Amino acid sequence: MRSIGSMLVSKFCVFCGNPPxxxxxxxxxxxxxLKETGDPKRVVKMCFNYRTKQHIEFSWNSLTMPSCTTCNDEFSGLEGQIKPIIQALLRREGVSVENYISLMDWMDKVRVGLWLNYHILQGNPTGIDPNFHIKERIGRKDRYLAVHSIDTDKMGLNAFGVESLVFHNAPICFGLKINSILLVNISADFIFSERAGFPYPTRCEYISVGDFMGAHKLADFEMNKHIEHPVLHPRMHKASIELVQPILQADVKTSASVGPQKTMRNFLGVNWDVDSYLTPRTYPPHFQAQGVLLRQLQDQTISLPELAQVIEFDSVTGDESQPIGELVAQIYEYQNMLFEKAVPDGVSVDDEPWKGILSFNSAVAEEYRKRSGG
Ligand SMILES: [Zn+2]
Structure with missing residues (x-):
């Protein structure tokens, strides 16, 4: 096994991004x-260093990142909350809205943590400089969580999609299999806002010159004030639980060009905290702007405004039921679809490096599908 300890030379705290x-x-x-899913010291082989062209074997146990002691303490509470939630899901028990929101926070933490970690493990294949860390991503952007029930007695922990070049570029979509459940998580700026009836930008321009080079300029916000079903569009395979949470980004800049900057807050008006449409559709305290959880069912999407409400598993039977390989293949294909949507104007996905980034995922998806006999 290659030692990864020596490769972890990063100087930033995984939570705040400052020197730890x-x-x-x-x-x-x-x-x-790790204990819940087998021997904590077991070795996994699922990482590829694109620079050295070598597969890397490592134990999940050694997958650590530097952090400040205070940052670490701040998030240990969240870890304590999640264990009983995961155990309840493994028993197919109902979980409250409030606990699902905590689980979504934890998925934000894991997603960004794995992104920062794999970035180092894989030799930074796309040459990016991580410009955000865990703290800046927890509960800050629209998000989706699916819980799939997997028919297996085998223990195990697998992360899917985290080694792909699409994920490297932007950690938007990944999967985490914990024994007999597969969690699928998607999160990005305003990705569900339009269909959730929340304010969304109708223009998103890529800035290619000047001080804001590489940033996106969001402009011309609109709000439809009604929910379109399905909120996740196109939808993924039916899951036992599918939840979407739109997040109001009150302080997002709606113009990154010179001059006075408009924010979402400006768009919504001075009294946006008491907006008659948004207030009952966000959880108190409303200034935190966490949208009410939406549960996407087969034929409708329902709002879950009560934090104590318990969400029970939906049945997935017959033709709706998919083998794990198909569910995993879908994660890689969904990554590709989101990536293609985000490609700047004037760029063709048939050109490199875009073509290679996408074809890696297509090959992985095909492999998983083959293994599941699909
Ligand atoms: Zn820190």
């Missing part, structure tokens, strides 16, 4: 989860 104060180690996948 009272340096600590954060397990990207926590110890309790």
């Amino acid at each position: 104060e009272n340096k600590n180690k954060e397990h990207v996948l926590p110890q309790w989860l």
Whole structure:
């Protein structure tokens, strides 16, 4: 096994991005989860270093990132909340809206943590400089969570989609299989806002010159004030649970050009905290702007405004039921679809490096589908 300890030379805290104060180690996948899914010291082989062209074997246990002691302490509470939630899901029990929101926060943490970690493990294949860290992503952007029930007695922990070049470019979509459940998570700026009836930008321009080079300029916000079903469009295979949460980004800049900057807050007006449409559709305290959870069912999408409400598993039977290989293949294909949508104007996905980035995922999807006999 290659030692990865020496490769982890990053100087930033995985949570805040600053040089770590009272340096600590954060397990990207926590110890309790490793114990829940088998021998915590087991070795996995699922990472490819694009620079050295070598597969890397490592134990989940050694997957750590530097962190500040205070940052680490701040998030240990979240870890404590998640363990009983995962255990309830493994028993197919109902979980409250409030606990699902915590689970979505945790998925934000894991998704960004794995992105930062794989970025180092894989030799930074796309030459990016991580410009955000865990703290800046928890509960900050529209998000989707699916829980798939997998018919298996085998224990195990697998992360899907995190090694792909699309994920490297932007950590938007990934899957996490924990024993007999597969969690699928998607999160990005305003990705569900339009269909959730929330304010969304009708223009998103890529800035190719000047001080804001590489940024996106969001402009001309609109709000339809009604939910379109399905909120995740196109939808993925039916899951036992599918939840979408739109997030109001109050302070997002709606213009990144010179001059006074308009924000979402301006768009919504001074009294946006008491907006008659949005207030009952966000959880208190409303200034935090967390949209009410939407449950996407087969034929309708329903709002879940009560935090104590328990969400029970929906049945997935017959033709609706998909083998794990198909569910995993879909993650890689969905990544490709989202990536193609985000490609700047004037760029063709038939040209490199875009073509190679997409074809890697297509090959992985095909492989998983073959293995599941599809
Ligand atoms: Zn920190």
